[in-house]
Amino acid sequence: MKYQDEYRDPELAGRIIRAIGERSRTAARLMEICGTHTMAIFRAGIRSVLPETITLISGPGCPVCVTAAEDIDRAVALCRQPGVIVATFGDLMRVPGSESSLNREKARGADVRVVYAGFDALEIARQNPQRRVVMVGIGFETTAPTIAATVRQANREGLQNFFLLSAHKLLPPAMEVLLAAEDVHIDGFLCPGHVTTIIGIEPYRKVAQQYGKPCVVSGFEPVDILQSIYMLISQVESGESEVEIQYSRAVNSEGNERARKLMAEVFDTVDASWRGLGSIPGSGLRLKRDFREHDAELHFDLEVPTVRQHPGCRCGEVLRGSCTPVDCPLFRSSCTPSNPYGPCMVSSEGTCAAYYQYHGV
Amino acid sequence: MCLAIPMEVVEVEQNMATVEMGDVRRQVCLDLLDGTVEVGDYLIIHAGYAIHLVDPEEARKTLSYFKEIFDYEVSG
Numbered sequence: 001m002k003y004q005d006e007y008r009d010p011e012l013a014g015r016i017i018r019a020i021g022e023r024s025r026t027a028a029r030l031m032e033i034c035g036t037h038t039m040a041i042f043r044a045g046i047r048s049v050l051p052e053t054i055t056l057i058s059g060p061g062c063p064v065c066v067t068a069a070e071d072i073d074r075a076v077a078l079c080r081q082p083g084v085i086v087a088t089f090g091d092l093m094r095v096p097g098s099e100s101s102l103n104r105e106k107a108r109g110a111d112v113r114v115v116y117a118g119f120d121a122l123e124i125a126r127q128n129p130q131r132r133v134v135m136v137g138i139g140f141e142t143t144a145p146t147i148a149a150t151v152r153q154a155n156r157e158g159l160q161n162f163f164l165l166s167a168h169k170l171l172p173p174a175m176e177v178l179l180a181a182e183d184v185h186i187d188g189f190l191c192p193g194h195v196t197t198i199i200g201i202e203p204y205r206k207v208a209q210q211y212g213k214p215c216v217v218s219g220f221e222p223v224d225i226l227q228s229i230y231m232l233i234s235q236v237e238s239g240e241s242e243v244e245i246q247y248s249r250a251v252n253s254e255g256n257e258r259a260r261k262l263m264a265e266v267f268d269t270v271d272a273s274w275r276g277l278g279s280i281p282g283s284g285l286r287l288k289r290d291f292r293e294h295d296a297e298l299h300f301d302l303e304v305p306t307v308r309q310h311p312g313c314r315c316g317e318v319l320r321g322s323c324t325p326v327d328c329p330l331f332r333s334s335c336t337p338s339n340p341y342g343p344c345m346v347s348s349e350g351t352c353a354a355y356y357q358y359h360g361v
Numbered sequence: 362m363c364l365a366i367p368m369e370v371v372e373v374e375q376n377m378a379t380v381e382m383g384d385v386r387r388q389v390c391l392d393l394l395d396g397t398v399e400v401g402d403y404l405i406i407h408a409g410y411a412i413h414l415v416d417p418e419e420a421r422k423t424l425s426y427f428k429e430i431f432d433y434e435v436s437g
Contacts, residue, residue: 007423118408118409120409146409149410194364195363197412249415249423256393256394262392
């Protein structure tokens with residue numbers, strides 16, 4: 001496949017690995033923030049080919065994993081209401097709330113449908129005018145504009161039976177929370193490629209300049225990731241902290257202004273609750289007043305009981321990068337992909353799922 | 362979840378395009394892109410929307426740029 005195969009070239013990858021080995025002298029802890037990076041790193045076996053000086057840690061970049069249990073509880077409450085169809089991305093189906101998941105509700109007879117795109121949910125609403133269709137929107141800045149486009153379209157068409165429950169999150173505020181945390185030490189960030197396609201590099205400048213942490217925006221193929229690691233440790237070794245773009249075929253410094261304008265037209269920025277990180281100011285998105293007729297939170301009574309989570313689960317710390325899955329007593333013993341306790345084991349991009357599948361194999 | 366893949370444009374009709382990768386064909390929406398899209402372009406596709414037009418020159422530079430650095434450092 002064009003733009004994929006050439007970035008999987010083992011010969012080129014081997015040369016970059018040797019270059020990293022020659023260049024790296026100082027111990028460096030590099031955080032990949034994006035769950036898609038986490039999986040790509042494990043799948044390609046990148047951790048095992050890096051010198052001992054370099055430690056890769058996984059951050060809070062799996063939108064499913066950081067979705068708060070209370071948001072899952074709300075989605076579960078929604079699909080128990082009569083006449084409601086809940087539509088969402090497949091990743092969310094198995095994530096546990098306090099006492100159920102969307103998958104479990106579907107098995108019990110709720111009408112929960114997995115969609116590939118926001119506009120698929122619109123089509124469901126058009127075809128079911130007597131039903132109320134709620135899209136449970138999750139995802140970072142990559143996904144939020146697609147949902148903004150969907151809501152705007154619903155509004156233009158006057159689709160009064162289409163609603164959004166927004167659990168969207170913004171990544172840069174979470175990066176700042178990690179940088180301020182005392183139990184997490186990070187020397188550089190492997191920044192998320194497709195989030196940056198939308199937001200551009202400006203949000204990372206503060207991370208690089210004020211916090212003195214190098215940032216490299218990386219693609220997702222093995223050569224991309226290795227090259228980004230090389231660029232990061234080159235900065236670490238020379239004492240620099242800049243924002244660089246490795247993934248320039250899909251990211252430019254300005255980002256996608258049209259997508260950002262659309263997000264700003266449809267959403268207000270609000271505080272949001274993250275699993276593992278708690279409430280982060282300005283890190284969530286809620287529909288603006290002009291679109292309130294589509295806001296599921298205003299239309300439905302979504303009072304949910306107090307959130308309950310498994311007491312032994314350490315997903316919160318895993319998401320912060322302050323512990324690894326193997327430090328969790330549940331990992332591999334009682335918590336497995338077929339019987340997950342926490343979201344990091346549920347999601348295909350979760351750090352625990354990645355460790356389970358690839359670590360120590 | 363933020364997985365997005367480069368797919369080739371095979372047809373454009375108003376704000377929608379048909380894109381292809383291997384045997385996979387999809388309809389995608391172009392509303393998040395500025396400018397025009399032509400058959401043969403590659404788009405980065407996420408959740409049914411094109412979010413970026415792949416820059417072929419940058420794609421080539423990424424591969425060659427590193428080669429230059431590496432050759433320089435080894436010989437230097």
